[in-house]
Amino acid sequence: MKTTTIGILFTLLSLITFFAKPLFISEPVPSMLPDVGTKIKLVVCSATSARKSSLRNTELVNNIVNGLDEDVHVMLLVNDRAAFKQSSNNGRVTFVEVPSESDITIWPQDPFVVVNDKENTKLITPGLFKRKDDRLMASQLSAILGVEVVKSQLLFEGGNIVCGESEVFIGFDTISINSQVFNLSLDETKKRFAKLFGRRVVTIGNETQDIGHIDLIVTPLSNNRIAVADSRLGAEIANRTLTQSPDRITRFERNCERGFFGDASINALVDMDGNSIDCPEVVGQTAIAIGDSQKLADSLDKIATQLAERGYDIVRVPALIPNQESELETETEDKPAPAFPFMSYNNVLTESVANLSIVYLPQYGIAELDTAAIECWERNGFEVRPIEGFQTSAMHGGALRCCTKVLLRE
Amino acid sequence: MNAKRMLLNAGTICLLATAVLLSQSALSGSASATPGDAPAKGDNLKQRVKILELLQEEDDKEFLLVDASLSDLNARVEANEERCKRTSKRLVQTDKRAQKRTQQISDNRAGIRMIRGTIERLKADLRANGIKLSD
Numbered sequence: 001m002k003t004t005t006i007g008i009l010f011t012l013l014s015l016i017t018f019f020a021k022p023l024f025i026s027e028p029v030p031s032m033l034p035d036v037g038t039k040i041k042l043v044v045c046s047a048t049s050a051r052k053s054s055l056r057n058t059e060l061v062n063n064i065v066n067g068l069d070e071d072v073h074v075m076l077l078v079n080d081r082a083a084f085k086q087s088s089n090n091g092r093v094t095f096v097e098v099p100s101e102s103d104i105t106i107w108p109q110d111p112f113v114v115v116n117d118k119e120n121t122k123l124i125t126p127g128l129f130k131r132k133d134d135r136l137m138a139s140q141l142s143a144i145l146g147v148e149v150v151k152s153q154l155l156f157e158g159g160n161i162v163c164g165e166s167e168v169f170i171g172f173d174t175i176s177i178n179s180q181v182f183n184l185s186l187d188e189t190k191k192r193f194a195k196l197f198g199r200r201v202v203t204i205g206n207e208t209q210d211i212g213h214i215d216l217i218v219t220p221l222s223n224n225r226i227a228v229a230d231s232r233l234g235a236e237i238a239n240r241t242l243t244q245s246p247d248r249i250t251r252f253e254r255n256c257e258r259g260f261f262g263d264a265s266i267n268a269l270v271d272m273d274g275n276s277i278d279c280p281e282v283v284g285q286t287a288i289a290i291g292d293s294q295k296l297a298d299s300l301d302k303i304a305t306q307l308a309e310r311g312y313d314i315v316r317v318p319a320l321i322p323n324q325e326s327e328l329e330t331e332t333e334d335k336p337a338p339a340f341p342f343m344s345y346n347n348v349l350t351e352s353v354a355n356l357s358i359v360y361l362p363q364y365g366i367a368e369l370d371t372a373a374i375e376c377w378e379r380n381g382f383e384v385r386p387i388e389g390f391q392t393s394a395m396h397g398g399a400l401r402c403c404t405k406v407l408l409r410e
Numbered sequence: 411m412n413a414k415r416m417l418l419n420a421g422t423i424c425l426l427a428t429a430v431l432l433s434q435s436a437l438s439g440s441a442s443a444t445p446g447d448a449p450a451k452g453d454n455l456k457q458r459v460k461i462l463e464l465l466q467e468e469d470d471k472e473f474l475l476v477d478a479s480l481s482d483l484n485a486r487v488e489a490n491e492e493r494c495k496r497t498s499k500r501l502v503q504t505d506k507r508a509q510k511r512t513q514q515i516s517d518n519r520a521g522i523r524m525i526r527g528t529i530e531r532l533k534a535d536l537r538a539n540g541i542k543l544s545d
Binding site for chain 2: 119
């Protein structure tokens with residue numbers, strides 16, 4: 001009798017132990033690393049060499065590494081390690097080598113998304129990513145950092161996804177494409193993304209995007225705020241500069257042309273496939289970009305209204321946005337062919353350190369616009385850390401966030 | 411007796427395990443992963459970053475990356491420019507020769523026109539003098 005009682009007790013206790021754990025302790029749900037939050041600890045950039053790429057960015061990498069806080073560690077993807085020499089006693093940068101025969105871009109933002117819980121970080125890659133060999137970036141990082149790479153079926157680009165404190169914002173094109181490919185409704189597609197990223201999803205826009213990547217025009221901030229680009233304001237500032245100081249604009253335009261290949265004496269290059277790459281004409285194009293920027297303003301206002309209706313406080317940031325309807329370089333490219341710089345002051349990195357909000361802000365070289373953007377961010381409570389040298393990158397449609405993927409926050 | 415002792419020990423262990431689980435749940439608070447609620451746990455990635463930093467000395471905070479292949483590129487650009495100069499020279503010479511030939515052709519054509527003119531005049535003279543000519 002006693003033995004039977006003890007046996008029954010033992011069995012009951014075993015069952016309780018086995019089934020109680022999930023009731024009392026819930027496993028942390030991995031969720032997308034937000035664009036707003038605590039101190040940035042680890043980022044990834046990529047560097048391309050002059051002999052392997054027409055868009056080489058050594059100087060820009062220097063500006064980014066030195067512009068970020070000194071205790072941010074940088075994983076630097078390279079496909080031509082031998083081309084690069086670095087300062088001795090460098091403790092901040094770890095080179096991550098991609099196979100030398102592969103061709104990578106300077107945009108590590110797009111080929112994967114970072115999710116983490118309290119214990120683990122994972123890199124989520126899309127079902128397909130055809131831009132050069134950028135799909136290799138996640139696996140190479142995984143090998144060095146020991147993080148898991150999870151391949152999703154869904155199709156996405158990191159630049160068309162930004163993450164706030166509680167919600168993920170995804171551009172309409174990404175939702176629409178997946179809806180069509182997988183034969184799902186838009187809502188069902190959003191649910192799938194919400195499950196993948198561990199957060200509620202908000203679609204930005206309800207029609208085909210005028211701007212390919214929303215991270216050029218939308219920036220989640222803390223305390224229920226979102227910054228949205230204002231191309232009308234950007235156009236006004238640029239127009240004033242063009243009227244009052246046309247020489248400055250001409251100088252900027254010439255610098256864009258001269259700096260395109262990194263050397264003023266180079267007018268054309270040949271890419272790996274033997275196709276000629278010519279420097280685009282920038283001189284005289286600011287006036288046209290101003291007009292294009294004004295035309296785009298209404299659609300950006302719509303996005304601001306949509307987010308305001310959702311309960312967010314909207315901050316408007318100037319931007320000068322040229323025509324986005326130019327031909328793509330190839331079918332597989334998702335950035336436009338080089339043209340007038342896309343001057344976005346939303347494509348930033350932000351962090352909060354001991355109640356201080358910091359923004360790392362790209363600078364393009366039109367002083368009035370750069371300064372206006374700095375003042376705008378300062379008015380909204382941020383300490384601004386400008387990072388120079390983005391005009392060539394912007395001619396290819398990308399800025400700081402495109403070039404710098406945050407992997408870890410404190 | 412031994413069996414009883416074993417059963418008692420197993421039961422005690424299960425009780426203890428349940429107590430641990432219950433106390434973990436009581437101490438960890440909310441189940442949702444909002445920042446600051448759950449006790450900080452180690453993230454493997456953070457540890458990796460620390461290891462990477464320790465493996466490298468850190469003396470100079472300023473980072474400088476230099477693209478040594480730019481000089482390769484400059485050398486290639488200069489070589490291309492030399493080739494272009496040589497090709498240009500050859501093109502100039504070919505152009506001169508072409509001009510000469512064109513002039514010669516033009517001169518020849520003028521000569522042919524003169525000869526034709528002379529022949530026509532001769533024919534006219536001969537016909538005027540009653541000499542029949544075949545066409």
